[in-house]
Amino acid sequence: MEMGIVVGRLTATRKDENLVGSKLLITQPIAIDGSYLSHPIVTVDTVGAGVGEKVIFVKGSMASRSTHNKEAPIDAAIVGIIDSIDT
Amino acid sequence: MEMGIVVGRLTATRKDENLVGSKLLITQPIAIDGSYLSHPIVTVDTVGAGVGEKVIFVKGSMASRSTHNKEAPIDAAIVGIIDSIDT
Amino acid sequence: MEMGIVVGRLTATRKDENLVGSKLLITQPIAIDGSYLSHPIVTVDTVGAGVGEKVIFVKGSMASRSTHNKEAPIDAAIVGIIDSIDT
Amino acid sequence: MEMGIVVGRLTATRKDENLVGSKLLITQPIAIDGSYLSHPIVTVDTVGAGVGEKVIFVKGSMASRSTHNKEAPIDAAIVGIIDSIDT
Amino acid sequence: MEMGIVVGRLTATRKDENLVGSKLLITQPIAIDGSYLSHPIVTVDTVGAGVGEKVIFVKGSMASRSTHNKEAPIDAAIVGIIDSIDT
Numbered sequence: 001m002e003m004g005i006v007v008g009r010l011t012a013t014r015k016d017e018n019l020v021g022s023k024l025l026i027t028q029p030i031a032i033d034g035s036y037l038s039h040p041i042v043t044v045d046t047v048g049a050g051v052g053e054k055v056i057f058v059k060g061s062m063a064s065r066s067t068h069n070k071e072a073p074i075d076a077a078i079v080g081i082i083d084s085i086d087t
Numbered sequence: 088m089e090m091g092i093v094v095g096r097l098t099a100t101r102k103d104e105n106l107v108g109s110k111l112l113i114t115q116p117i118a119i120d121g122s123y124l125s126h127p128i129v130t131v132d133t134v135g136a137g138v139g140e141k142v143i144f145v146k147g148s149m150a151s152r153s154t155h156n157k158e159a160p161i162d163a164a165i166v167g168i169i170d171s172i173d174t
Numbered sequence: 175m176e177m178g179i180v181v182g183r184l185t186a187t188r189k190d191e192n193l194v195g196s197k198l199l200i201t202q203p204i205a206i207d208g209s210y211l212s213h214p215i216v217t218v219d220t221v222g223a224g225v226g227e228k229v230i231f232v233k234g235s236m237a238s239r240s241t242h243n244k245e246a247p248i249d250a251a252i253v254g255i256i257d258s259i260d261t
Numbered sequence: 262m263e264m265g266i267v268v269g270r271l272t273a274t275r276k277d278e279n280l281v282g283s284k285l286l287i288t289q290p291i292a293i294d295g296s297y298l299s300h301p302i303v304t305v306d307t308v309g310a311g312v313g314e315k316v317i318f319v320k321g322s323m324a325s326r327s328t329h330n331k332e333a334p335i336d337a338a339i340v341g342i343i344d345s346i347d348t
Numbered sequence: 349m350e351m352g353i354v355v356g357r358l359t360a361t362r363k364d365e366n367l368v369g370s371k372l373l374i375t376q377p378i379a380i381d382g383s384y385l386s387h388p389i390v391t392v393d394t395v396g397a398g399v400g401e402k403v404i405f406v407k408g409s410m411a412s413r414s415t416h417n418k419e420a421p422i423d424a425a426i427v428g429i430i431d432s433i434d435t
Contacts, residue, residue: 001285001303001337003271008119008174010090012143014134015167016153024088024143026119026172032269032287037300039124042088042143047275051174056273056285056303058336061148061322065334066277073152073166075145076088079334080276085287087269087312095206095261097177099230101221102254103240111175111230113206113259126205129175129230138261148235148322160239160253162232163175182380182435184351186404188395189428190414198349198404200380200433213379216349216404225435235409247413247427249406250349262372262390262424264358292387293356293374308362317360317372317390319423322409326421327364340421341363346374348356348399 001056003082004029006049010042018072025049025078027057032085043076054082088143090169091116093136097129105159112136112165114144119172130163141169175230177256178203180223184216192246199223199252201231206259217250228256262317264343265290267310271303279333286310286339288318293346304337315343349404351430352377354397358390366420373397373426375405380433391424402430 008026012019023045029037034054043057046066055078058066063077095113099106110132116124121141130144133153142165145153150164182200186193197219203211208228217231220240229252232240237251269287273280284306290298295315302320307327310316316339319327324338356374360367371393377385382402391405394414403426406414411425 001335003301003303008172010143010172011170012167013170015143016133018152019166026174031300039118040090042090046277056271056276058334060336062325062334062336064149064152065279065325065332071152073145073149073164074088075147075149077334079280080273083272083274085269085271087287095259097230097259098257099254100257102230103220105239106253113261126211127177129177151236151239158239160232160236160251161175162234162236182433184404184433185431186428187431189404190394192413193427200435213385214351216351238410238413245413247406247410247425248349249408249410262422264388264390298387307364317358317363319421321423323412323421323423326366326412326419338421340367341360344359344361346356346358348374 001058002029004057005054006051007040008051016073018069022072032087041076043078044074045078047078047081049078049081056080056082088145089116091144092141093138094127095138103160105156114142114165119174128163130165131161132165134165134168136165136168143167143169175232176203178231179228180225181214182225190247192243201229206261215250217252218248219252221252221255223252223255230254230256262319263290265318266315267312268301269312277334279330288316288339293348302337304339305335306339308339308342310339310342317341317343349406350377352405353402354399355388356399364421366417375403375426380435389424391426392422393426395426395429397426397429404428404430
């Protein structure tokens with residue numbers, strides 16, 4: 001999984017029927033110190049995350065395991081809110 | 088998923104039989120502000136997208152969930168049209 | 175999927191038994207204008223492509239859907255010959 | 262798989278129910294000589310690894326094979342502790 | 349698939365039980381001319397490859413198809429020895 005920070009919300013009225021009801025958040029990947037890495041992606045929120053929160057997200061086919069609709073065509077999902085990192 | 092803008096259409100007469108009937112669009116990945124990222128890929132359109140529209144697309148094996156033909160060998164599909172992004 | 179141009183053919187006598195009979199082509203990823211991107215990969219040809227032809231290829235587990243042998247351990251396959259791109 | 266060194270531990274109270282009980286370690290990918298590559302990721306530990314140990318980790322859907330909970334939405338897991346590398 | 353050259357062998361006593369018996373080789377990705385690309389990865393050998401040999405390797409979930417143990421959590425496997433490349 002990767003660490004990220006939620007930076008926005010995306011609205012798409014016209015979409016795959018199995019995405020209806022999914023909350024789509026823009027997540028910016030981050031390093032341990034919070035600095036930005038690469039570029040933002042569109043993630044499905046499954047844990048009630050909000051803008052500004054640091055999260056962990058899963059990419060690829062495993063992301064679909066976290067959603068209620070097991071037929072949803074998703075490749076990225078937020079699966080946890082980061083409390084702390086001990087290094 | 089990633090954000091992108093549809094920049095063209097690809098025609099391929101000779102192709103895998105499970106791709107027959109698929110609309111193949113060239114999608115350029117973009118950042119939140121619309122700037123171009125990386126390079127264009129070939130996506131299967133499943134929502135009626137057109138050139139110039141901003142879309143979200145899925146990569147990898149999950150892309151195949153969005154198509155009618157569940158045997159199609161595809162690894163990228165447009166699954167939504169972006170209305171707006173709130174940051 | 176990605177666009178590419180076939181630049182060579184690879185021979186491997188000693189290989190996984192489920193790859194026996196597969197035609198292995200070296201494919202160079204390209205941009206819309208034909209310029210080279212990244213580096214060449216080894217693809218299984220499923221549509222009768224030849225050196226110099228522009229193709230579309232699939233990566234990851236979906237590539238295996240395009241081959242006759244469904245047990246073949248492949249992660250990249252040519253699934254179409256590009257006729258034209260309209261931008 | 263890739264080589265890495267465990268550099269920290271991540272705590273997430275609010276998370277996918279199938280991640281409850283998983284030990285989440287921050288793993289920094291490394292080259293053969295131990296130099297850092299790319300950026301740290303969040304991995305599920307399945308072999309009792311600790312901070313400072315050099316490990317091998319699996320990415321993508323295969324990572325989920327290493328965990329007891331086969332429904333866990335994970336895309337990276339530590340599957341071995343490196344003893345030595347002979348070059 | 350990608351081309352690579354075997355540059356070493358990795359030993360890991362403590363590992364996932366489904367990796368026991370797997371021969372783990374360090375493979376350096378290469379271009380057609382043999383120059384090094386990116387960084388070395390850990391691959392499971394399934395064709396009897398040795399250090400110094402040029403090979404083709406598969407990444408992702410398809411890699412697991414090449415091993416006897418179908419439950420092994422692997423994401424990279426050597427599936428062929430390169431004889432020649434005709435360009």
